[in-house]
Amino acid sequence: MIRTRFAPSPTGYLHVGGLRTALYPYLYAKKHGGKFLLRIEDTDRERYVPNAVINILKSLHWAGFEPDEGVKLECITDSGDCVVTQEGKDGPYIQSERLEIYKKYAQELVDAGHAYYCFCAPERLSELREKQQAKKLPTGYDGHCASIDPKEAEKRAKAGEKCVIRMKMPKTGETIFRDNIRGEVSFKNELIDDQVIMKSDGYPTYHFAVVVDDHLMGITHIIRGEEWISSVPKHIQLYKYFGWDVPEMAHLPLLLNPDKSKLSKRQGDVAAEDYQKKGYLPEAMINFVALLGWNPGTEKEMFTLAELIEEFDLSRVGKAGAVFNIEKLDWFNKQYIKKLSDEELAERSRPWFDESGITTMENFTEELLKKAIVLERERVTVLSELPDAVKFVFRTPDYPADLLVWKKSSKNEVKNVLPGLAELMNTISVHDWNREKLEEKIVEWIKEKEYSTGSVLWPLRVALSGQEKSPGPFEIAEVLGKDETLARISSAADRV
RNA sequence: GCCGCCAUCGUCUAGUGGCUAGGACACAUGGUUCUCAACCAUGUAACACGGGUUCAAUUCCCGUUGGCGGUACCA
Numbered sequence: 393m394i395r396t397r398f399a400p401s402p403t404g405y406l407h408v409g410g411l412r413t414a415l416y417p418y419l420y421a422k423k424h425g426g427k428f429l430l431r432i433e434d435t436d437r438e439r440y441v442p443n444a445v446i447n448i449l450k451s452l453h454w455a456g457f458e459p460d461e462g463v464k465l466e467c468i469t470d471s472g473d474c475v476v477t478q479e480g481k482d483g484p485y486i487q488s489e490r491l492e493i494y495k496k497y498a499q500e501l502v503d504a505g506h507a508y509y510c511f512c513a514p515e516r517l518s519e520l521r522e523k524q525q526a527k528k529l530p531t532g533y534d535g536h537c538a539s540i541d542p543k544e545a546e547k548r549a550k551a552g553e554k555c556v557i558r559m560k561m562p563k564t565g566e567t568i569f570r571d572n573i574r575g576e577v578s579f580k581n582e583l584i585d586d587q588v589i590m591k592s593d594g595y596p597t598y599h600f601a602v603v604v605d606d607h608l609m610g611i612t613h614i615i616r617g618e619e620w621i622s623s624v625p626k627h628i629q630l631y632k633y634f635g636w637d638v639p640e641m642a643h644l645p646l647l648l649n650p651d652k653s654k655l656s657k658r659q660g661d662v663a664a665e666d667y668q669k670k671g672y673l674p675e676a677m678i679n680f681v682a683l684l685g686w687n688p689g690t691e692k693e694m695f696t697l698a699e700l701i702e703e704f705d706l707s708r709v710g711k712a713g714a715v716f717n718i719e720k721l722d723w724f725n726k727q728y729i730k731k732l733s734d735e736e737l738a739e740r741s742r743p744w745f746d747e748s749g750i751t752t753m754e755n756f757t758e759e760l761l762k763k764a765i766v767l768e769r770e771r772v773t774v775l776s777e778l779p780d781a782v783k784f785v786f787r788t789p790d791y792p793a794d795l796l797v798w799k800k801s802s803k804n805e806v807k808n809v810l811p812g813l814a815e816l817m818n819t820i821s822v823h824d825w826n827r828e829k830l831e832e833k834i835v836e837w838i839k840e841k842e843y844s845t846g847s848v849l850w851p852l853r854v855a856l857s858g859q860e861k862s863p864g865p866f867e868i869a870e871v872l873g874k875d876e877t878l879a880r881i882s883s884a885a886d887r888v
Numbered sequence: 889g890c891c892g893c894c895a896u897c898g899u900c901u902a903g904u905g906g907c908u909a910g911g912a913c914a915c916a917u918g919g920u921u922c923u924c925a926a927c928c929a930u931g932u933a934a935c936a937c938g939g940g941u942u943c944a945a946u947u948c949c950c951g952u953u954g955g956c957g958g959u960a961c962c963a
Contacts (some may be wrong), residue, residue, distance in 0.1 A: 401963050514961070521960090527920060531959060548902050556961050583959090591961040600962050619898040622892055622958040638890070645894080645956095652955060680900095683912095687901060689907050691911050710894095713956060720913045730926090771925045798922065823934080849922040861924035 394426025394868075396613050397462070399602070401433045402444035405663035406451035409655050410648040412681045416644060417615040418457050419704035420681075426612070430459035431605060432486040435595045445476050445486075451664040455674045461684045462609075482609040487601050494596040497604050497634070497754050498557050498589055502542070505646050507559045508635045509545040510537040532585040533558065540847040542766055557590040559600075559630065567625035570866045572613075572706050574641035579625045581680070583792065593823065599623055603630040606639060613640045615706070618713075642706050645685045648711045667721075671744060671775025673732075676724040684714040690816065694727065711767060722773045729769060741775045748779035753786045755876075760785065763871040785871060789858020793887045798850035803888060806851045810885035812880060813852060817869075825874050834866070855884035 396417035400410055401863050421428040422738055434440055449465040453474075458465065461480035478485050501507035504846075510533075517533070524531045536547070538560065549555050561584045568578040582737070589600035596604070606614060621643045631638045647655040655662060661670075668676055687710075688695075688703045722790055729737065738761065744797070745751055745761065764782040796806050817839050820829060838848050853865040856872060869877045 403963080433963065441963065510961090517960085525889055528889045531913075532890095534940095579892070585959080588961050593961075595961085597961070602963095616958090618893070619957055619963090643893085650899080653937080654956070655908095683900065685900090689902070691902080693912060712894050714901090715899055717913075719899065723913055726926090748946090768925090800922095844922090846922040853922065857923095859923085863924080865922080 393610075394421055394424045395429065395610050395702060395821050396426065396615055397431055397606070397609065397611050397859050398459070399428040399431040399433045399605075399616075400448050401436065401439065401458070402448065403436075403439045404441050404447070406448045407655075407662050408667070408677075408681060409662070410448075411451070411455060411677070412666050412684060413615075413617050413644060414645065415455075415457070415678065415682060415700075415708075416642075416686070416704070416709070417613065418614060419701050420613060420706060420812050421460075422701040423704050428462040429462035429480065429611070430464065431432045431609070432463050433598065434488045434599055435591075435598065437593065437595065438600055446474065447665065449476060450474065451668070455664065455678055457678075462778055476861065477825075482575055485609075487596070487599050487605065487689050490601075490605070491596075492516040492593060493602060493608070494590065494601060497682045498596070498600065501559065501589070501630075501633055502546075502732060503506065503688070504558060504633065505542070505560075505738065507557050508538050508848070509540070509549045509555045509557045510586075510588070511545075511548065511555045514535055524827050525666050530583050532583070535586060537583055538586065542841065543770065546854075554592050556588045556592050558586040559626070559633075560588050561626065567628055569626075569641065570626055570636070571621065572640055573709050574621070574643060574711060577621065577624070579622070580733060581625065584625050587623075589630075599626050599629065603627050603634075603636075604736075607631070607634070607636045613642065615642045615644065618643045618646050642709070644709065645711055648713045648715045649683060649714055650717070651716065651810060652713070655826060660716075660718065667754055671778070672721065672725050673728045673740075673775070676721065676728040679728075683709050684716065694724075696738060709763050729772070729775075734762065734766050734769075737769055738765050741778045744776050745849060746777050748783075750779050750783065757784055766830060767867055767871055771863070782861070784859060785868075788883070789856075789859040791854065795858075795860060796851045796884055796888055800848045801847035801850070805843075807885075808888050809848050809851055810855065810881055810888065812841070813837075814846065814881045814885065817874075817881070820874070822874050825870065827870045832864045833858075851884070852881070855881050 398414035398417055405482070412657070415751055418428045432445055445463065446465070449463070453465050462478065462483070462485035464477050464479055465474050466477045484490055498507065502509070520534060521531050537558070540754060562581045564581060566578050566580050568576060571577050587599050588597050589598055624641065628638055642646050649655050659778060668674070675696065678697060678700070682695060686704065686708055688829070689708055695704060724871070732740065750756060750761070764785040765778060767785070768778060768781040772781055797803055813834070816833065817830070820833055834848070838845055849865055853862060853868065854860075856868045862868065872880070
């Protein structure tokens, strides 16, 4: 049974890079009928941010995929309130709740002579590092405390002297492993540090906790970011000391800023929730992010989550970093907005309307809102643009009088056109008031009067929308209804 | 500094020991059109560099360069 995991640190929000690092192991597990777990790696108390766990979980929930096991979100459907829970037989799944476990395994290593207490002060360590750098030597711990008699060291540690536990790395040979994405990778053991595995505050370091947890939780495939690849030898050594099987590994290429540096804040939004707030659809986000570093080898590029599960394959994950390119995301988002039915679109854009104040406007009705959305749906890239785009429908537009004059027309012509148009449109019954009929009548009238199309349609459209750019006049008139349309035309006529 | 990973249009990428090096986004032009969006058509644009290996390299090998990651009692 395949078991994969996503193991974020609760230092804030879910990074879009993190979203993809979560997605791939999820897809892999699902494709093979396995389980996807979520573990929280909160062993750094300095960087802990309250609410980070629930934020991360909520972003995952938004994205549309959730852990089968481990730390989960439990939502009370009535109130919409959510709480963090844990589920599964290998828990707890939050590392700060597993301290006793790490302590036990660390002790095992010390007893076996594979790890030792280290009493070196941080100052000594940084001094050492500086010296090594100055001499252009590889940096690393010099093994100073490795030579202390174990019994003596144990005594000092028990007496409460401040210390850490370090693992012993072999000083010769090399560690070779096979990465599912990169192939064979090797490191010289002598260059690898006697890594701290237990910190002086009693917490394990990442390197120790991942190994212990991945093993205890039965993880079969470690799929994570490339930033971890150089610490794999340490991890493998720990597996060896414990006599455990090393899981399969796959190190994913990183997500990059447009300037190719590692994707970071500063150059745009990096939190999944930022994109959620802007009105990117989760299905667009998932689709986009899935294709950053993976492709199916065909020319298909629109994928639902189910299709991704079906087609995902680690062997088709690339090795090079990928720039997070907003334009492509925008394109995906438009595509997915297009796929939504009018009803779905109205429902899903509702939060932005509630925020906008439109719903409290005088002539607001649900019916009118739905029609207005249909008018603008092809013109927005994110849902948050909708309220603004649609506003003109609900209130009398304000615009400079000059705008009414088409570039190839004149003020005088507009003065004639508008009243004539009003007169004509007044003859169209409410029953016939739809875009097709309006277009038919107005086009006919234009021909009859020998106007050019633009000199009529432009002022009509501006009179109705108040905007230089907008949907076509017939559609707007239909949505506005006869009374409002005529009112807007006559007020425009007065202003010319 | 040291170690590791990586390298095809601006971006995401496909691909092969012999191809007019393909697609998508973006961009440009044309069409449609009162405007914008959408849509259709067309176009510009890439194998980082230098050595090998080979009848033949974008493809295989080595080096260089560049980018990124790691080098913590952070993950």
